[in-house]
Amino acid sequence: MFFGSKRKEKNNDRLPPNQRLTEGWPVLHHGNVPYYKSLEKWDLKIFGCVQQNKELTFNELMNYPQIQVRNDIHCVTGWSKFDNVWEGVSVKALIEDMSLLPEANYVILHAEEGWTTNLPIEDFLRETSLLAHSHSGERLTPEHGFPLRAVVPHLYFWKSAKWLRGIEFAASNTPGFWERNGYHMYGDPFKEERFSWD
Structure with missing residues (x-):
């Protein structure tokens, strides 16, 4: 299944304020880049405001229906990259067989080294x-989040956590790493919600 198409709007309609278009893909992160020799011990935990917690191996995750999505991404540091084609698992498909509790209003994404980010459910x-x-068409490199990263393209790209290890459904909006360090709690690039004072 493929969502999205190559859009033909003028760049001005697609490029958020004060962003510059790049053909490359800059590497930005906090902390170390994890390099996995094997994914045998890798898992993805889904927990919090759910009826039952779940742990998925990489192979189990790959058994879910795979989709392709084309989108634009926008980094809070000022670059944007158009027409990215991703392959992975739809978030909606992943949690279809999970029962979210009524109080599940937010999601906290957990990555390697204790890194987190938050967003509304x-x-x-x-x-x-x-x-x-x-x-x-190629597996993510370690620098870009191998083996798994979130992609939430309508928000600044720090919300698309690399090296994903956990998805927590939460009742309250808890700031993640960058949010605790001055970044915006939401991060809409078209409203320039870069910092907590924006």
């Missing part, structure tokens, strides 16, 4: 959100 569950293992 309705943003995480959008049709365009996915858990990606590939970009442009």
Whole structure:
């Protein structure tokens, strides 16, 4: 299944304020880049405001229906990259067989080294959100989040956590790493919600 198409709007309609278009893909992160020799011990935990916690191996995750999504991404540092093609698991498909509790209003994404980011549940569950293992037909490199990263393209790209290890459904909006360090709690690039004072 493929969501999205190559859009033909003028760049001005697609490029958020004060962003510059790049053909490359800059590497930005905090902390170390994890390099996995094997994915045998890798798992993805889904927990919090759910009827039952779940742990998925990488192979189990790959057994879910795979989708392709084309989108634009926008980094809070000022670059944007158009027409990215991702492959992975639809967030909606992943949690279809899970029962979310009524108080599940937010999602906290947990990555390696204790890194987290937060977003409202309705943003995480959008049709365009996915858990990606590939970009442009190739597996993600370690620098870009191998083996799995979130992709939530309508928010600044720090919300699309690399090296994903956990998805926590939460009742309250808890700031993640960058949010605790001055970044915006939501991060809409078209409203320039870069910092907490924006």
